[in-house]
Amino acid sequence: MFELSQLRCFVAAAEELHFGRAARRLNMTQSPLSRQIQLLERILDVTLLERTSRNVALTPAGRVFLIEARRIVRLAENAALSARRVAKGDAGKVSVGFTAVSGYSLVPRIVATARTALPNIELELHEMVSSDQTEALLTGMVDLAFMRPPIVRSEFDTALVRSEPLVVALPEGDPREAKDELSMADLEGHPMVMYSRQGAGYFHDMLMRFFDDAAISPQVLQHVTQIHSMLGLVRAGVAAAIVPESAADLHPDAVQFRRLATKPEKPVELFMAWKRENANPALDAVRKLCLQVLGG
Secondary structure (H helix, E strand, O other): OOOHHHHHHHHHHHHHOOHHHHHHHOOOOHHHHHHHHHHHHHHHOOOOEEEOOOOEEEOHHHHHHHHHHHHHHHHHHHHHHHHHHHHHOOOEEEEEEEOOOOOOOHHHHHHHHHHHHOOOEEEEEEEOOHHHHHHHHHHOOOOEEEEOOOOOOOOEEEEEEEEEOEEEEEEOOOHHHHOOEEOHHHHOOOEEEEEOOOOOHHHHHHHHHHHHHHOOOOEEEEEEOOHHHHHHHHHOOOOEEEEEHHHHHHOOOOEEEEEEOOOOOOOEEEEEEEEOOOOOOOHHHHHHHHHHHHOO
């Protein structure tokens, strides 16, 4: 089988139609270049170049072979360039885990910016709850995750990327729409859709602390895991729900959002997490871009 170096010599000679110029183009002397082309012709058992004392010309077989030889040389050069880019972290693929709400707010901004700033890095997106993201980071299914606390794994590094207030999602016609801001007392005795402890433990435990501190007992009608499911029930008029402010980005019909007074004012936190020993060279560039986009 012929070698890539022989193809390069042939392509240079075929394009220059002059052995001296082709040799200078490849930073070699004319004799080795001529020998490489002769070896190539011997391997192929075909004459590619007609040589006379005055000129060099492509044979019909040479013209056909030149098309494929150029393609092979270009593919080899692109492969080498891609390998160097991946090794430097300028190319590759980074898998990103995210919660449903961040999929409507943070992730689109990251993807849009990455398409321009990191065009050679592919972002592979995986929507999953925070508890599943921990396992995904540990096993390498994802390289980067946007998840809720607590993040207790010592193998992870984290960065806080968002703190936001809670809001109450009210069904259309709820009399509490008249208020600009609601207190915990405004929830006492009213029907509510609540987070499940299993699968949405972060929000469940947070709200239970607020309820206990305010000594109130909302009337919980349903327990669900996903915020968009809660908003669907609110839209259907089943009950109100407490959600992070960013849930308003989902723009559900027939749902009104009112700020809920809490201490602290912005209790909902979202972290970016990654495994410290992750060897993906492209991860660092994506992580830095995320912090830049999200203001971290």
